[in-house]
Amino acid sequence: MMKAQIIGLDGKRSGEVEVPPVFDAELRPDLVKRMFWLVGSHHLQPKGRDPMAGERTTAETHSPPTGTGRSRIPRVKGERYSRGGMAGGVASVVKGRLPHPPRSEKVIHLRVNRKENRLAKESAIAYTANLDAVKARGHRVGKLSLPLVVADDIETVEKTGELVSFLQKVDLKAELQRVDTHVKRNSGKRRLRGRAYRTGAGPLIVVTSDRGVGKAAGGIPGVAVTQVQSLSVLDLAPGGVPGRLTLWTESALSALEAGKEVAS
16 A cells, blocks of 8 residues: 655644545546536525516507508507606517516526445545646645645644745645645626636645644635535646645545545
């Protein structure tokens, strides 16, 4: 069984740990990409229009519809006010309805096969130990050996500066710089709705208990923290591309060994 070095908070090796068999799972990029889009649909929010939108009007068609010298579409009743005589109640007119509006009852959450999801998650975990796949995603890993295992003390880091200092000691300074320089400013509707910036995916830290490290990572662009119990293909393969640079805590590997998260 393959072994990995455990890295302490001081950036030095503090021991060895056996790597769970899940890191030797079959690499299935097609399955990982498929599960990414299926599971990602579960985060979509249903939306629709008011069924009566554009229909609350007195507009009626003329009967008979000829002889008035106007187009044969419904007209609002009344005279000598702003809406009188204007078209209404149909699509493609001012203050009219939409021809094919989105409906809230539409099924947008795609069903996921439980076994497929488990196999895709196992494959995504195995990709985190594949150096070629991690480099293909653009991560700057230097001479690091994968999988990257860190001590459980990282869960107690509460300050962003301390976490940045640790990542630099692990030889991830170039990785942090890469993500920081790729922060882009959005425009248009995305910016108006609060999504002002977009950031690339950086290192992922997998823990068993978030005792402050999640708050510390919130101030570092691209760095994310997730608990092993809720680990998903969305975390391990952003955009459906496997091979995200992942830091596993020693206790997280123990949970993988017990099969607690893979079986979910």
